[in-house]
Amino acid sequence: MASTGNGLDYDKEQELKTFDDTKAGVKGLVDSGIQSVPKFFVASSEETCNEKSDLRHTHFNVPIIDLRDIDKDGARCEIVKEIGIASSTWGFFQVVNHDIPQDIADEVIESIRRFNEQPNHVKEKFYSRDKMKKVRFNSNFDLYKARFANWRDTLSCLMAPNPPPPEEYPEACREILLKFSKYVTKLGQDLFKLLSEALGLNSNHLTNMGCADGHVFYCHYYPACPEPNLTLGHTKHRDPDFLTILLQNQIGGLQVLHDNHWVNIPPVEGALVVNVGELLQVISNDKFKAAEHRVLANCAGPRLSVACFFTTHFEPSEKLFSPIEELLSDDSPPLYRGTTVKGYIDFFASAGLPAYSSLTRLRL
Numbered sequence: 001m002a003s004t005g006n007g008l009d010y011d012k013e014q015e016l017k018t019f020d021d022t023k024a025g026v027k028g029l030v031d032s033g034i035q036s037v038p039k040f041f042v043a044s045s046e047e048t049c050n051e052k053s054d055l056r057h058t059h060f061n062v063p064i065i066d067l068r069d070i071d072k073d074g075a076r077c078e079i080v081k082e083i084g085i086a087s088s089t090w091g092f093f094q095v096v097n098h099d100i101p102q103d104i105a106d107e108v109i110e111s112i113r114r115f116n117e118q119p120n121h122v123k124e125k126f127y128s129r130d131k132m133k134k135v136r137f138n139s140n141f142d143l144y145k146a147r148f149a150n151w152r153d154t155l156s157c158l159m160a161p162n163p164p165p166p167e168e169y170p171e172a173c174r175e176i177l178l179k180f181s182k183y184v185t186k187l188g189q190d191l192f193k194l195l196s197e198a199l200g201l202n203s204n205h206l207t208n209m210g211c212a213d214g215h216v217f218y219c220h221y222y223p224a225c226p227e228p229n230l231t232l233g234h235t236k237h238r239d240p241d242f243l244t245i246l247l248q249n250q251i252g253g254l255q256v257l258h259d260n261h262w263v264n265i266p267p268v269e270g271a272l273v274v275n276v277g278e279l280l281q282v283i284s285n286d287k288f289k290a291a292e293h294r295v296l297a298n299c300a301g302p303r304l305s306v307a308c309f310f311t312t313h314f315e316p317s318e319k320l321f322s323p324i325e326e327l328l329s330d331d332s333p334p335l336y337r338g339t340t341v342k343g344y345i346d347f348f349a350s351a352g353l354p355a356y357s358s359l360t361r362l363r364l
Contacts, residue, residue, distance in 0.1 A: 012039070012040055013144075015038065015040050016040055016143055016144055016149075019038070019139075019143075019149075020139075022120075023127040024124070025116075025123075025137075025139035025153035026151055026153050026221075026222075027116055027117075027221060027223050027302075029223075030224065034226065035226050036227055037226065037227045037230045040148065040149050041148055041149045041231040042148060042230050042231060043148045043230065043232055043235075044148075047235065047236075048229060048230065048231070048232060060258055060259070060261060060263040061263075062090060062094060062263065062265050062273075063082065063090060063092075063094070064093070064094045064095075065082045065093050065096070066079075066095075066096050067079065067095050067096070067097050067098050067099075067190070068097035070190065079194060080194050081198070083194050083195060084195075087195065087276050087287075087288040087289070088287060088289060090256065090258055090289075091256070091275055091276045091288070091289045091291030092273065092274070092275045092291055093273075093274055093275075094265070094268055094271040094272065094273050094274065095191075095274055096268070097270075098272055099183070100183045100187060101183075104179060104180060105180075105272075107176045108173075108176050108177065108180045108247060108306055109247065109249050111172055111173035111176045111177065112155065112219045112306060113302065113304055114172040114173065115155060115170050115172040115219070116153060116155075116221040123137055123170075124137075126155065129141075129143075131349055132314065134157070134158040134163065134168065134314065135155075135156070135158070135164055135168050135169055136156050137153070137155045137156075138153070139153045139154070140152065140154075141154070142349070146235070148231065150235055151222060151223065151225050151231050151232065151297045152221065152234055153220070153221045153223075155173075155217075155218075155221075156216060156217070156219070157169060157177060157216065157219065159177070159178075159181040159215050159216065159217055159308075160181065160185065160214050161213060162314070162315070166178065173219070177217060181215070184245055184308045185215065187272075188212050188215065188243065188308070189207055191243060191245075191274065192206040192211050192243070192310075193206075193207065195288070199288075199324070199327060200326075201324070201326060201327075205326075206242075206280075210312065211242040211279075211280070211283075211310060212242075212310055213312050213315075214310070214311055214312035214313075214314065214315065215308050215310050215311065216308070216309045216311060217306055217307070217309075218307040218309060219304075219306050220233075220303075220304070220305045220306070221303075221304060222234075222251075222295065222297070222298065222304070222305075223302050224299055224300055224301030225298060225299060225301070229297075230297075231297050232295065232296060232297055233253055233294075233297045233298070233303065234294055235294060236257070236292045236294040237293070238278050238290040238291065238292055238293075238357055238359075239275060239278065239290065239309065240277065240278050240279065240311075240344055241278070241279055241280075241310055241311040242279045242311065243274065243277055243280055243310045244273075244274065244275045244277055244308065245272055245273070245307075245310075246272060246274070246305055246306070246307045246308070247272055247305060247308075248273065248303070248305040249267065249304040249305070250267045250269075251267070251298060251301060251302070251303040251304075252264060252265075252266050252267055252298075252303075253295045253296040253298050254273070254294075254295050254305075255293060255294055255295070255296065256275075256291050256292070257291060257292040257293065257294075258291065262294075275291065275293065276289060276290045277311075278290045278344070278357065278358060278359050279311070279321060279341065279344060281359065282321060282322070282323065282336045282339065282359065282362060283321050283323060284323070284327065285323035285324065285328065285334060285335050285336070286335055287327060290357075290359075311341055311345065312342075313346075314342075315341070315342070317341065317342070318340060319341075320338035320339065320340060321338060321341065322334065322336060322338030322339075323335065333364075334364060335363065336362040336363060336364060337362045337364060344358060347361065
């Protein structure tokens, strides 16, 4: 039995199981007509607190970087400088003129809406808690570990390397996700080159290390919430990958923690959000920083997003990633032990959200 905090006891494990067994996710709750947030979604006031995002700090804006002239030497130097500063101070930036057509981006978002708004008997075929399943749908990967559940459903799709046969992807989004994957692969490779140069390395250094070898789409559906002040769309966390590229619709809620203040990242038409992952922080030896971020629940919805994680955790590799040798010196010794990608993500998944950063256990 677990306490709700109001003196009443309830069987949280049973409530979680009952919810999970519907295989309908948070959208299923909303479709049932609920007017209040179930107890296991209720977060502490500390978790939902917005005190750090008061109006005195509205001058904070996540950098927006224009990639239009990426192949022109003079402009490229400035872009590299901007990306380096953003990655070391914010851990977040937005990119525009990235060569992913707007109609492709719009169709990706619409396809995620289409998948989630199908009858449940269609979606439930993909429902699974097997973290090594290459295509799976569920609500809260850490449902049974987290202190509170998030107001979010997620479709996860491994896109590279060694993706599943195309027919294993949901029909509602199969064609456009495969197309989008090709565009994101190219953008990711370009960004890793710029990040390499920002570290003072050869432009191919990070890609040669394997940072761009794989990616997974996490397609999030955040339904409208009847009591958004009581829960979160996504608990604060850092991403356990090398780099994340995020496509979002026009319903906001994404925030990044910067200078101890929660800063909104409002949707910008045509822009993609990019953030440093914890594995990139490790290999850059803290030159680049993975920032905590979260998604607020909203009375409007659905909020839709597709997060592309550059990671290879589905691959059974013993390759260790540790601080890049060229970045080390007597004045800058290694700050982390090496880790495999799979070992890192396994620890992240076992800890659940919210948890302390997985980086802590690698610190020397």
